[in-house]
Amino acid sequence: MTHRIAVIPGDGIGGEVVPAAIDVLDALDPAFEFVEGEAGDHVLTERGEALPEETYELAAEADATLFGAAGETAADVILPLREAVDSFANVRPARAYPGIDAVKPETDLVFVRENTEGVYSGIEDHITDDVTTLTRVITEDASRRIADFGFEYAAENGYDDVTVAHKANVMRETDGRFLEACEAVAEERGVPRTPDGASGEAVSEGIEFDDALMDALAMHLIMHPEDYGVVICPNLAGDMLSDLAAGLVGGLGLLPSANVGPDNALFEPVHGSAPDIAGEGIANPAAMILSAAMMLEHLDYGGAADRVREAVEGVLEDGPRTPDLGGDASTDEVTAAVVDRL
Ligand code: NAI
Numbered sequence: 551m552t553h554r555i556a557v558i559p560g561d562g563i564g565g566e567v568v569p570a571a572i573d574v575l576d577a578l579d580p581a582f583e584f585v586e587g588e589a590g591d592h593v594l595t596e597r598g599e600a601l602p603e604e605t606y607e608l609a610a611e612a613d614a615t616l617f618g619a620a621g622e623t624a625a626d627v628i629l630p631l632r633e634a635v636d637s638f639a640n641v642r643p644a645r646a647y648p649g650i651d652a653v654k655p656e657t658d659l660v661f662v663r664e665n666t667e668g669v670y671s672g673i674e675d676h677i678t679d680d681v682t683t684l685t686r687v688i689t690e691d692a693s694r695r696i697a698d699f700g701f702e703y704a705a706e707n708g709y710d711d712v713t714v715a716h717k718a719n720v721m722r723e724t725d726g727r728f729l730e731a732c733e734a735v736a737e738e739r740g741v742p743r744t745p746d747g748a749s750g751e752a753v754s755e756g757i758e759f760d761d762a763l764m765d766a767l768a769m770h771l772i773m774h775p776e777d778y779g780v781v782i783c784p785n786l787a788g789d790m791l792s793d794l795a796a797g798l799v800g801g802l803g804l805l806p807s808a809n810v811g812p813d814n815a816l817f818e819p820v821h822g823s824a825p826d827i828a829g830e831g832i833a834n835p836a837a838m839i840l841s842a843a844m845m846l847e848h849l850d851y852g853g854a855a856d857r858v859r860e861a862v863e864g865v866l867e868d869g870p871r872t873p874d875l876g877g878d879a880s881t882d883e884v885t886a887a888v889v890d891r892l
């Protein structure tokens with residue numbers, strides 16, 4: 551079966567790194583039908599809307615979507631596109647790579663972020679001139695769904711430690727519900743709690759889980775990222791903690807992500823359109839290529855995904871490297887080196 555892939559490069563370096571990912575996919579066995587869609591600042595200027603209906607439909611109907619980045623219109627483009635693919639889970643791996651200067655080279659974390667509710671539900675009110683409010687929505691269904699996804703992800707990807715981030719000591723109703731739902735899912739799956747005093751490091755065979763207050767967790771992630779594996783988070787906490795982890799591993803040019811729904815998914819680098827380097831041909835394609843590897847995995851081409859990751863890791867270690875990683879190579883040279891290894 552040929553998968554139909556929606557390809558939406560967007561603005562700035564999106565238009566440089568997406569073709570790099572396509573070159574890499576073209577070098578593999580799985581055959582894809584790529585269908586390109588327009589979105590972003592330049593589309594707003596030309597057509598009066600940043601995300602034309604046909605691009606939304608393209609993503610909704612494709613087997614998967616590859617998205618580059620949008621500029622100022624990012625919120626008008628990526629939020630509807632995440633909804634078009636019905637994505638409830640945002641998966642953000644933050645790994646350090648050999649040969650790359652990282653604050654914490656031992657970092658290998660995956661944030662599994664609830665992507666539909668929390669404080670991003672969009673329920674804000676302007677009560678009086680000086681009083682505004684925000685409603686934080688946490689539901690049992692969405693919490694169980696993300697917990698189930700997180701534990702499954704850990705099992706399938708060889709992570710022994712699962713941490714549930716929350717602030718249930720203060721947000722007793724909402725994060726109380728989130729934590730209870732995660733605990734219930736752990737129990738159903740037979741995942742035990744890490745015994746007290748084991749400081750995050752798994753001590754038994756198989757997966758263990760623990761919960762952590764998200765503020766203290768932010769500190770522990772910086773000091774001892776090696777104690778953590780998969781971190782299941784409510785929406786805002788996942789947004790913030792994953793960016794914090796990006797800082798541990800050497801920057802935005804390296805971080806891929808997946809927005810996963812029941813039947814569909816969208817893959818995008820964590821970075822934006824990088825107007826400061828757009829057009830120079832020096833954007834690091836690694837984040838986008840690693841996002842394409844996550845797409846391969848999602849479409850059950852696990853072997854091809856591994857080959858792509860190994861090729862990217864090899865190039866990161868031996869070069870050539872783009873300027874953000876201290877090298878002087880172009881996007882095309884790095885991409886060609888990855889394709890060569892394949
Ligand atoms: P950014 O991620 O575009 O850039 C931040 C810094 O990292 C810049 O110095 C940039 O040159 C560098 N950088 C990012 N990706 C890189 C890569 N692949 N290779 C080498 N260097 C890279 O974030 P910024 O500057 O905050 O936002 C720029 C524009 O992007 C804004 O208009 C913003 O709205 C948009 N944006 C879009 C996102 C999306 O479409 N998902 C996400 C974040 C920002």
Ligand code: MG
Pocket residue numbers: 789790793
């Ligand atoms: Mg963010």
